[in-house]
Amino acid sequence: MDRDYTELLHRCFRCGWCKLPTNYQDFNCPAYLKYRFESFASGGRMWLIRAWLNGEIEPGERFAKILYSCVTCRNCVEACALPNIKDRLVDIFVAARADLVEQGRIPPAVRDYLKALSVSGNPYKMPQEHRGNWAEGLGIERYHGQEYLFYVGDVGSYDEVGMRMARSVAALLQSAGVSLGILGEEETSDGNDARALGEKGLADYLAGQNIGTFRNKGVKKIITLSPHGYNAMRNEYPVCGGVFEVFHYTQIINLLLGGRIRPGEYLKRVTYHDPCYLGRWNNEYGAPRRILGSIRGLVFVEMDRNRNNALCCGGGGGNFFTDMLGTGPDLSSRARVREALATGAEIIAVACPQCYKMLDDAVKAEGAQDAIEVKEVSEIVSASWGSHL
Amino acid sequence: MDQIHERLTEIVGAAYVSDAAEEKFIYSRDQGVQEPHAPDYVVLPGSAEEVSAVVGLANREKIPVVPMGGGLVLSGLTIPQKGGIVLDMKRMNRIIEVNEKSHYAVVEAGTSQGMLDAYLKKHHSALKHSLPDAPPVATIAGNIAIHGSGHLSQSEGGFHSEMVTGLEVVLPTGELVRLGSCSTVPGWFSRAPLPDLVGLFLGWNGTTGVITKVGIKLYPRPPYHDVLVFMTEDIDAAPDILCRIINTGMAEDINYALAPKPDYLNGFQMTVINITAHSEEELGMKKKIIRESLRHYFETKEAGFMPVPPNLKANFLEVPQKALSKFADVRKGGGFEYVGAIMPLEKIPQACRAGMEITGRIGITYSLGARIIGRGHSAMFFFAYPFNRADASEVGKVARALEETNETALKLGGIPWKTEISGQQLILRQMDPQTRELMEKIRGVLDPNRIMNPGNWEVA
Ligand SMILES: Cc1cc2nc3c(=O)[nH]c(=O)nc-3n(C[C@H](O)[C@H](O)[C@H](O)COP(=O)(O)OP(=O)(O)OC[C@H]3O[C@@H](n4cnc5c(N)ncnc54)[C@H](O)[C@@H]3O)c2cc1C
Numbered sequence: 004m005d006r007d008y009t010e011l012l013h014r015c016f017r018c019g020w021c022k023l024p025t026n027y028q029d030f031n032c033p034a035y036l037k038y039r040f041e042s043f044a045s046g047g048r049m050w051l052i053r054a055w056l057n058g059e060i061e062p063g064e065r066f067a068k069i070l071y072s073c074v075t076c077r078n079c080v081e082a083c084a085l086p087n088i089k090d091r092l093v094d095i096f097v098a099a100r101a102d103l104v105e106q107g108r109i110p111p112a113v114r115d116y117l118k119a120l121s122v123s124g125n126p127y128k129m130p131q132e133h134r135g136n137w138a139e140g141l142g143i144e145r146y147h148g149q150e151y152l153f154y155v156g157d158v159g160s161y162d163e164v165g166m167r168m169a170r171s172v173a174a175l176l177q178s179a180g181v182s183l184g185i186l187g188e189e190e191t192s193d194g195n196d197a198r199a200l201g202e203k204g205l206a207d208y209l210a211g212q213n214i215g216t217f218r219n220k221g222v223k224k225i226i227t228l229s230p231h232g233y234n235a236m237r238n239e240y241p242v243c244g245g246v247f248e249v250f251h252y253t254q255i256i257n258l259l260l261g262g263r264i265r266p267g268e269y270l271k272r273v274t275y276h277d278p279c280y281l282g283r284w285n286n287e288y289g290a291p292r293r294i295l296g297s298i299r300g301l302v303f304v305e306m307d308r309n310r311n312n313a314l315c316c317g318g319g320g321g322n323f324f325t326d327m328l329g330t331g332p333d334l335s336s337r338a339r340v341r342e343a344l345a346t347g348a349e350i351i352a353v354a355c356p357q358c359y360k361m362l363d364d365a366v367k368a369e370g371a372q373d374a375i376e377v378k379e380v381s382e383i384v385s386a387s388w389g390s391h392l
Numbered sequence: 393m394d395q396i397h398e399r400l401t402e403i404v405g406a407a408y409v410s411d412a413a414e415e416k417f418i419y420s421r422d423q424g425v426q427e428p429h430a431p432d433y434v435v436l437p438g439s440a441e442e443v444s445a446v447v448g449l450a451n452r453e454k455i456p457v458v459p460m461g462g463g464l465v466l467s468g469l470t471i472p473q474k475g476g477i478v479l480d481m482k483r484m485n486r487i488i489e490v491n492e493k494s495h496y497a498v499v500e501a502g503t504s505q506g507m508l509d510a511y512l513k514k515h516h517s518a519l520k521h522s523l524p525d526a527p528p529v530a531t532i533a534g535n536i537a538i539h540g541s542g543h544l545s546q547s548e549g550g551f552h553s554e555m556v557t558g559l560e561v562v563l564p565t566g567e568l569v570r571l572g573s574c575s576t577v578p579g580w581f582s583r584a585p586l587p588d589l590v591g592l593f594l595g596w597n598g599t600t601g602v603i604t605k606v607g608i609k610l611y612p613r614p615p616y617h618d619v620l621v622f623m624t625e626d627i628d629a630a631p632d633i634l635c636r637i638i639n640t641g642m643a644e645d646i647n648y649a650l651a652p653k654p655d656y657l658n659g660f661q662m663t664v665i666n667i668t669a670h671s672e673e674e675l676g677m678k679k680k681i682i683r684e685s686l687r688h689y690f691e692t693k694e695a696g697f698m699p700v701p702p703n704l705k706a707n708f709l710e711v712p713q714k715a716l717s718k719f720a721d722v723r724k725g726g727g728f729e730y731v732g733a734i735m736p737l738e739k740i741p742q743a744c745r746a747g748m749e750i751t752g753r754i755g756i757t758y759s760l761g762a763r764i765i766g767r768g769h770s771a772m773f774f775f776a777y778p779f780n781r782a783d784a785s786e787v788g789k790v791a792r793a794l795e796e797t798n799e800t801a802l803k804l805g806g807i808p809w810k811t812e813i814s815g816q817q818l819i820l821r822q823m824d825p826q827t828r829e830l831m832e833k834i835r836g837v838l839d840p841n842r843i844m845n846p847g848n849w850e851v852a
Contacts (some may be wrong), residue, residue, distance in 0.1 A: 013782040016423055016720035016727065019462060019529035027506025027528045039436050039483055040410060041463065042418045054417055065412045084717035
């Protein structure tokens with residue numbers, strides 16, 4: 004592991020601020036919330052990584068589980084008391100995972116994810132030709148110089164919920180007259196979660212593939228469906244030589260509000276769940292809220308943990324695919340649904356296909372289908388704007 | 393899987409028992425300088441019934457049990473000296489009742505300070521409990537089990553253990569008992585007028601049983617809050633200055649501090665006075681009265697109120713104070729430990745000098761200071777020593793300084809608080825033999841197999 008990191012490990016006081024949000028309301032570290040052993044909190048991880056590097060413990064199965072149960076949500080980064088280490092916490096966990104990858108000590112689920120990504124270019128092991136299937140019937144053209152490339156990513160391309168979301172966003176942007184095209188079968192995984200799982204080589208390779216395709220096609224501006232792709236393209240691709248103007252789709256909708264997008268009425272009580280890779284990773288809290296706030300009749304209610312204090316859905320850092328948090332009432336997705344229910348909201352608005360799926364499943368696990376529904380921001384806008392579509 | 397592990401799994405569920413190397417490592421040590429000792433099992437109970445079953449099993453099998461809350465005591469009191477079971481109580485964190493009229497809350501033992509505060513802010517915003525400056529994951533039970541103190545200790549009830557209105561406890565033999573008014577009537581409003589058995593579990597470091605529920609007093613949460621900072625160079629003036637402030641009856645929390653950094657303030661002592669009020673006028677009036685009480689000092693130009701820049705003010709107003717956790721990074725090494733000696737106010741100057749002498753001689757850095765407890769009935773004087781945990785020699789020096797400081801505190805007429813096992817031994821040696829014997833008898837009755845947190849309060 005990088006010396007920059009190893010020299011920070013012993014500076015963690017393991018004081019536990021990292022377990023809570025800054026308003027202390029409840030445990031806000033998904034791995035700790037689920038497992039409850041000190042070892043599964045960020046402080047525990049810091050001390051265990053140090054113990055491993057000092058030869059005090061062996062990196063066995065449980066050690067790997069502890070490292071890989073981190074969903075890279077950055078709650079610890081927000082809450083840590085020590086300014087000189089806080090920003091590096093998640094980087095350190097990812098670096099430690101990278102060492103595990105190199106030593107071949109990763110959990111089977113992580114291995115399977117990375118293998119599928121390497122072999123099939125997507126974690127679903129689906130044919131590359133099916134990447135564009137989500138867009139069937141929408142009349143969206145392949146990218147050929149339009150203003151924006153609409154990049155949907157793995158979940159938007161292959162997952163049922165993700166595909167629904169991709170269609171909704173694309174349809175809304177199209178109807179607003181946004182000039183966009185897609186890559187379809189030429190799209191490759193964004194690599195964000197591979198990087199978070201410690202497979203930098205694969206992430207760089209995937210980034211390189213995408214950057215090459217974008218360049219060949221003359222792409223300058225990108226709209227991403229997923230905050231994960233947004234994060235990779237905004238923060239990692241420039242390091243790999245790919246500099247583009249990158250937007251999350253909520254930012255584009257927000258720009259068009261009052262102009263080409265004029266939401267109508269939506270008579271529901273709605274709360275919004277901040278995706279970590281949009282919020283804590285990229286500091287975008289305003290755009291989705293402005294969109295929801297512009298809808299007539301929509302009663303917007305915040306959950307107590309919002310913005311930089313939001314509780315992650317548990318799907319970050321590759322966990323959407325590797326499922327290192329398993330099942331049970333202490334899953335952060337389920338805790339999040341209970342928190343949303345407590346606001347009296349009828350709708351949990353989401354802006355990430357992974358959050359969408361995680362929370363949708365959690366609503367079912369909580370048996371709350373009659374009380375609350377998960378909807379994605381563009382679906383709400385479109386529902387309010389029905390007459391325009 | 394061994395039989396004990398199997399039984400523990402039956403009681404709390406497989407997900408909440410571990411004998412893995414990772415948990416053994418983490419639960420074998422804390423943030424201070426005490427030697428690690430690994431547990432055999434870490435168990436996370438979810439209810440008082442589960443605690444009772446685990447402790448009952450441990451008693452039958454004569455396995456040590458160490459209750460743990462936030463594990464933030466720093467002085468090694470949750471390190472399982474003789475192995476056995478560490479009972480991490482933080483899954484038990486339900487807030488059971490808040491009685492606004494009778495001003496108390498009933499919480500499960502593992503409820504964190506931060507969570508109770510957040511809950512009260514949201515649901516009972518006119519009320520608060522006394523928060524320690526420990527990180528907010530510290531638990532209510534862990535704090536009262538060691539006679540903690542906090543933001544309302546000066547103005548309201550003294551030590552947090554004095555704010556306890558009732559307890560539910562699992563005895564070392566596994567029985568579940570209730571103490572205080574809740575033992576007799578439904579409410580958890582008071583320990584009086586019954587014979588006070590609550591004290592059998594306060595200050596005992598978990599050696600007499602496992603607290604599973606706590607009734608804790610609540611106090612008004614006035615909306616206005618400000619801070620005054622009084623600076624002086626004269627160490628000997630500290631008791632008088634503190635007394636004058638206390639006697640105004642206007643301050644909520646009073647903290648006194650002395651540190652070698654920043655350089656330009658070296659030698660200065662800072663008295664931080666927190667004030668709360670229900671209106672601007674009340675706040676202004678309280679500040680005026682406090683200023684007035686110290687007129688003698690600033691007229692003679694010996695001392696004065698410091699203009700507090702906004703960022704510093706925000707730090708002082710924060711509860712709990714994150715700045716205290718940052719102290720762990722002073723030596724860029726993630727550690728500090730402190731002797732907190734409970735002592736009479738008039739000993740503060742001697743304590744300051746002793747702290748500077750010890751640290752100067754041993755060659756370590758320090759922060760010294762005191763929180764006033766009660767209306768000056770005592771002070772919790774802290775001798776805090778940061779260290780770099782990657783530097784064994786520095787860790788050794790701090791361990792030596794702590795031992796010497798414990799001895800010095802006792803010589804000064806103070807008593808080390810939540811002290812390491814070696815500090816407990818110093819106290820026991822100096823204690824009236826009859827008192828010591830009484831403690832032994834009580835433990836013998838409650839814990840015949842001596843399973844609870846062995847090593848602590850143990851007469852050698
Ligand atoms: C930065 C910093 C600032 C601090 N400031 C303060 C302060 O202002 N005031 C203050 O009082 N303390 C302070 N502390 C010390 C300490 O962190 C607190 O007292 C804290 O509240 C201890 O609670 P805990 O839950 O961490 O207890 P633990 O460390 O888990 O346990 C403390 C003791 O209580 C026992 N115990 C724990 N739970 C139970 C239970 N359920 N039943 C029976 N016994 C139990 C344990 O066996 C142990 O002996 C500070 C510490 C730090 C690191």
